[in-house]
Amino acid sequence: MAKFTKEEFIEGLKEMSILEVKELVDAMKEEFGVDPSAVAVAAAPAAAEDDTPSTVTVTLTSAGPNKLPVIKLIKEVTGLGLKDAKALADNGGAIKENIPSSEAEELKAKLEEAGASVEVK
Numbered sequence: 212m213a214k215f216t217k218e219e220f221i222e223g224l225k226e227m228s229i230l231e232v233k234e235l236v237d238a239m240k241e242e243f244g245v246d247p248s249a250v251a252v253a254a255a256p257a258a259a260e261d262d263t264p265s266t267v268t269v270t271l272t273s274a275g276p277n278k279l280p281v282i283k284l285i286k287e288v289t290g291l292g293l294k295d296a297k298a299l300a301d302n303g304g305a306i307k308e309n310i311p312s313s314e315a316e317e318l319k320a321k322l323e324e325a326g327a328s329v330e331v332k
Contacts, residue, residue, distance in 0.1 A: 266309040267331050269318050274300040275326035284325050288318060300327075 224232065240246055274281040278300050285306060286296035299306070306329075307318060315331045322329045 267315045268308040269306045270330045273328040280325040281327045
């Protein structure tokens with residue numbers, strides 16, 4: 212039997228239907244005693260995550276009419292002093308940069324609950 216490269220194998224898979232790929236997986240289980248679908252299933256979530264950025268920046272656009280709770284929250288999550296937290300609340304800007312999307316959504320919810328307007332980019 213002729214040996215072929217990984218790239219040739221992948222190109223061949225691209226031309227197969229789902230049924231043909233399933234039959235190939237079943238044949239590999241039978242021939243080699245391994246389940247290649249376990250590796251494919253583990254790789255599938257990684258492909259889905261590529262659609263969304265892994266890290267984002269939370270930016271304050273407005274502290275709203277009642278700035279005190281927003282200033283306290285900024286101070287708490289950033290570790291800034293009172294003066295710097297107040298300046299950030301007054302002028303807007305990045306609260307946290309390069310954080311996971313889930314953490315950014317939690318922070319956004321807290322800031323909006325305190326009355327601020329926030330963007331996640």
